[in-house]
Amino acid sequence: MMVTWNTFSDTKESMVEFGFKVENLNMTASGSRTKFVDGGLEKHTQYIHRVTLTNLIPGSLYMYRCGSSYGWSSLFYFRALPSDPTPKGGIRFAVYGDMGNENPQALGRLQVEAQNGMYDAILHVGDFAYDMEQGNGTVGDEFMRQIETAAAYVPYMTCPGNHENAYNFSNYKNRFTMPMYEEVESLWYSWNIGTAHIISFSTEANFFSSQVVINNQMAWLQKDLEEATKPENRAKYPWIIAMGHKPMYCTWNTGVEDCAKIVGITREAFEDLFYKYGVDLYIGAHEHSYERMWPLYNNKVYNGSMDAPYTNPKAPVHIITGSAGNREPQSILLPPKSFTAFQTRDFGYTRFFILNSTHIHAEQVSDDKGGQIIDKFTLIKNQHGPEAWL
Numbered sequence: 001m002m003v004t005w006n007t008f009s010d011t012k013e014s015m016v017e018f019g020f021k022v023e024n025l026n027m028t029a030s031g032s033r034t035k036f037v038d039g040g041l042e043k044h045t046q047y048i049h050r051v052t053l054t055n056l057i058p059g060s061l062y063m064y065r066c067g068s069s070y071g072w073s074s075l076f077y078f079r080a081l082p083s084d085p086t087p088k089g090g091i092r093f094a095v096y097g098d099m100g101n102e103n104p105q106a107l108g109r110l111q112v113e114a115q116n117g118m119y120d121a122i123l124h125v126g127d128f129a130y131d132m133e134q135g136n137g138t139v140g141d142e143f144m145r146q147i148e149t150a151a152a153y154v155p156y157m158t159c160p161g162n163h164e165n166a167y168n169f170s171n172y173k174n175r176f177t178m179p180m181y182e183e184v185e186s187l188w189y190s191w192n193i194g195t196a197h198i199i200s201f202s203t204e205a206n207f208f209s210s211q212v213v214i215n216n217q218m219a220w221l222q223k224d225l226e227e228a229t230k231p232e233n234r235a236k237y238p239w240i241i242a243m244g245h246k247p248m249y250c251t252w253n254t255g256v257e258d259c260a261k262i263v264g265i266t267r268e269a270f271e272d273l274f275y276k277y278g279v280d281l282y283i284g285a286h287e288h289s290y291e292r293m294w295p296l297y298n299n300k301v302y303n304g305s306m307d308a309p310y311t312n313p314k315a316p317v318h319i320i321t322g323s324a325g326n327r328e329p330q331s332i333l334l335p336p337k338s339f340t341a342f343q344t345r346d347f348g349y350t351r352f353f354i355l356n357s358t359h360i361h362a363e364q365v366s367d368d369k370g371g372q373i374i375d376k377f378t379l380i381k382n383q384h385g386p387e388a389w390l
C-alpha cells in the first residue's frame with residue numbers, strides 16, 4: 001500500500017507508523033519526498049511524501065498515521081486487499097470521473113462508503129478539482145483535503161483528464177502515486193486485482209503531449225496487452241478492463257462538439273488495439289453523464305444475442321461515468337443513439353463488482369435520487385480474448 005501526503009515545509013523525514021491496534025502502532029516504514037513547485041506565478045511550494053507499506057497480511061485491517069517527528073496526521077485505517085481473487089461479494093469498486101472542488105455531489109456518499117469498507121478500490125477516471133493548478137495550486141491542495149476522507153481509507157486509483165493538462169500535468173504527476181510513477185509519473189500503468197487486469201492510461205496524451213509521449217504510451221500499451229493476453233496470464237486474470245478519461249462513444253454534448261468530433265480522436269487512437277486484444281470493458285468519463293452502451297466496435301453494435309446482449313458479447317462494452325459533480329453543468333440530454341442502452345444526467349457514480357472470472361456486476365448510484373440505484377447490468381463471459389469476438 002502506498003501512502004502519499006504533502007507538507008508545506010520540508011520535514012526532512014517521511015514516515016508511516018502502522019499496526020493492528022490503535023494503542024500499538026508497532027510497525028514503521030520510511031520513504032522519500034520530492035519538492036513540488038506549482039507552475040503559477042506565486043511558485044507555491046510543497047513537499048510530497050511517499051511511503052510504501054509492504055508484507056501486509058491480506059484482508060487485515062491496519063491503523064496508520066503518517067508524518068515525522070515534526071508532526072503527524074490524524075489516525076487513519078485501511079484493509080489490505082484480500083488474497084482470495086473471488087471473495088464473497090466480489091472485488092468491489094466505486095468509479096467516476098469529473099469531480100471538482102466546487103459541487104462534488106457524490107463525495108459525501110463516497111466518503112461514508114469508503115470509510116465503511118464498502119470498496120476494495122476507488123477509480124477516479126480523470127478531471128480533478130477544476131482545476132488543481134488554480135489559485136497557484138491551492139485549489140489542488142483543497143481538493144486533496146476533500147478526497148482525503150475517502151482516499152486515506154481505500155486505494156484511490158487515477159488517470160489524468162484534460163483538466164490536469166496545465167504545466168504538462170505537473171499537479172497530477174506530483175500529487176498522485178500510481179504503479180509506474182517512477183517511470184512515467186503515473187500517466188499510465190496497469191495492475192492486477194482479483195481476476196482482472198486493469199489498464200489506466202492517458203487519453204489526454206493525444207491532445208496535449210508531444211509525439212514522443214504519444215508513441216511511448218502506445219508502445220507500452222501494446223506491450224502490456226501482449227503480456228496480459230499470454231495464455232498463462234489471461235487464465236489468471238481473464239478480465240481486461242481499460243480506463244481512460246475521454247470516451248470513445250457518447251450521445252451527449254458538453255457545449256463543444258464532443259460526441260461528434262472529440263471522441264473520434266480517442267476512438268481512432270485506441271479502439272483497434274483494445275479490440276485486437278479482447279479488452280472486455282472500457283470505462284470513460286469527461287461527459288458529465290452516465291451512459292451505458294451495447295457492445296461496440298467500429299461504430300457498430302455487436303450484441304451477444306438479442307435477449308442477452310451482455311452474455312458473451314462480440315465486442316468491448318463501453319460505459320461513461322463522469323457525473324461525480326463539479327462547477328460545470330451536467331451534460332445536455334440528446335436522443336439516444338443505436339448504441340445507447342441507458343443514459344442519465346443525474347449526478348452519481350458507478351459501482352462494479354468483479355464476482356469471478358465469468359461475472360461482473362455494475363450499478364449506477366444517483367445522488368439526485370438519494371443514493372437510489374437507477375441502472376444495473378451484469379456482464380457474463382465464459383470466454384475471454386479476441387476469439388470471443390468470433
Ligand SMILES: [Fe+2]
Pocket residue numbers: 127161162163245285286287
Ligand atoms: Fe474532461
